[in-house]
Amino acid sequence: MGKNKDFPLGAGRNQKTRVKSARGRRSSSTRWLHRQLNDPYVSSARSAGFRSRAAWKLIQLDEKAQFLSHNARIVDLGAAPGGWSQVLSSRIKSGNIVAIDVLEIEPIAGVQIIQGDVSERGVSGTIVEALGGCPDIVLSDMAAPTTGHRQTDHLRTMNLCEIALDFAIENLNRGGTVVAKVFQGGTQSSLLAGIKPLFENIKHVKPAASRKESPEIYLVAKGFKKR
């Protein structure tokens, strides 16, 4: 993170803002507020004009794995509120970007937005049509709202990851890349075994902006071997 010139490492990083617990506020809300107020990625995302701190994750993933290219056709699955798509909009000059989410996304220059559920029949076709052809890069930061129950959260996120991988395997151009959020442990190794023969190179990357306590990690699979 120290190497990232986009990220202002403020002198006040160690000066924590304390949140007094208020009557009527649940302790989980107090913890969330405390984390938000003391998270350097939240404030730097705001000052950089990003809609979410997740934007830093895509920047750091690309620093580590180098998959973004100027003229690619890219789809951003689970894109709301739009941090990743903002990064894509500033970096992809002559390609084509499509962002999709079940939630509404405010317009982003150079990004076609679809409101829909990636798991629904027919949505794949809509995405490919909007892209003007098959994607070169499939990105998925899809996540279900967490329940706090570890196993349930794991299974729900891994299911979304499988949906993203199925979309990628069905649609990616030869040589293409997929980057997808996974949760460590559990079904992660069987999912990996399933896609291993289909890509030239697969690795897992944990960007610095991904909270240490989170099981989240990103699978980066490059060089799709289209049959």
Ligand SMILES: C[S@@+](CC[C@H](N)C(=O)[O-])C[C@H]1O[C@@H](n2cnc3c(N)ncnc32)[C@H](O)[C@@H]1O
């Ligand atoms: C962590 S957020 C994405 C943040 C985003 N990358 C950014 O930079 O702002 C995960 C998103 O996945 C979306 N999502 C979950 N399941 C989905 C599905 N089946 N189809 C489309 N979007 C989905 C959620 O609505 C949520 O907005």
